[in-house]
Amino acid sequence: MSDHPTIAVVEDEPAIAAAVATRLRAEGFNVHIAVDGPSGVALVEQLQPDLVVLDLMLPGFDGIEVCRRIQSDRHVPVIMLTARGNESDLVLGLGAGADDYITKPFSPRALVARIHAVLRRAHAAPGSGRLRHRGVELDTSGRTGTHDGVAVHLTVTEFDLAAWFLRHPGVVFTREQLLQSVWGYPDGSGERTVDSHIQAVRRKLGPDFVRTVHGVGYGLGQ
Amino acid sequence: MSDHPTIAVVEDEPAIAAAVATRLRAEGFNVHIAVDGPSGVALVEQLQPDLVVLDLMLPGFDGIEVCRRIQSDRHVPVIMLTARGNESDLVLGLGAGADDYITKPFSPRALVARIHAVLRRAHAAPGSGRLRHRGVELDTSGRTGTHDGVAVHLTVTEFDLAAWFLRHPGVVFTREQLLQSVWGYPDGSGERTVDSHIQAVRRKLGPDFVRTVHGVGYGLGQ
DNA sequence: TCCTTCTTTGATCAATCTGTGAACTTGGTT
């Protein structure tokens, strides 16, 4: 992974989903897709993306419901896709916590523009650039880190891995989940890879920064 | 979650399924139906409903099997429909992970009451990942536990066992049922295994956390 | 292209957990 923001697309029409995904990937975003409400919620909860692109009309339950569930714990920027310029849909969508909307049919270009706008706004928000925990501090805009006040050099993977833990305190992830969410790998990749980078992170940020849960995986140290 | 919970009904008799669905829809639930075991599992996986109403006798494979598969990844509240007031059916159903049961013939009114009761219970800790009972608290996302405020280390098996009891308060399970539901073993494994882990759990979470029912098995302490 | 740095992977060793039997204790019954 990288500084490329992660985006979850929740859209039941495969053609639109694929088109959007392709375009966004070309823009350098990290894109994941869900095709209905429930799996959308699950995806967002698991992935913790930087932004969600959400169809208003979905099987399972609709986009507004998804939006509400997503926002329950903490704010994730949401852009709604609405079929028509229906004002009431729109108000509902924004009321549910969407940050912006775009009406179908839309040009990919327009969507990308909105995404950048929303991300810029979200990033301007306070606390976006710094992650702290114990003696560790990461600056996500500069991708630098310090341990007990001492600057440490972190490689891209190490930084993303550490940042992932800092963004999900208290949660334990399996190696496979980490490979999917931090690396973006489909699955089946070598699990030793995770171990190696955990080792590197521990060496640089302190042995207790990451906690091992035997038989399960890793989580942020308590 | 919306004020309209989604319910999956798995029932092979069309008359019963229709009657139940009608009544539940009248109550404002969002109802989906499957008519046999395999499609029931598929429905639940796809729909991720708030609750499942499950017939014990089904074509394909029976309700217990469905229940087990459903619960494999995460807990979904289940209410079992049993044809007769057969005690062994009942225990088995609860052993497989059902939250409540109701014997046919039942009044729609009774079913609705149970559904509300189960949903209330389930919502007490809505996905927050926290299970509480007396001085014990488990965090299912971090797989950590505390006893009277003191953090305790639980191994994977111990944690799963304790969590199982917390998710099924008031229900007593035989050792074999525990081996099947917590361990996932087919059957016939050593019953001392359960005892050993019960012992470990008691040592860590207090001797009264698990209650022994002589000649039957174990349940959450009252 | 070559060189440097980072990532991935397999092998090996160490730590931890699990399952099991035997001895011992408790509870229920006659």
Added chain:
DNA sequence: AACCAAGTTCACAGATTGATCAAAGAAGGA
């Protein structure tokens, strides 16, 4: 009270899982 069945405790061998390391492979810059 004596007896039998059931539950508890304990220790340890075997199995799993994690840590560490070295080296090959990939990516990127000079």
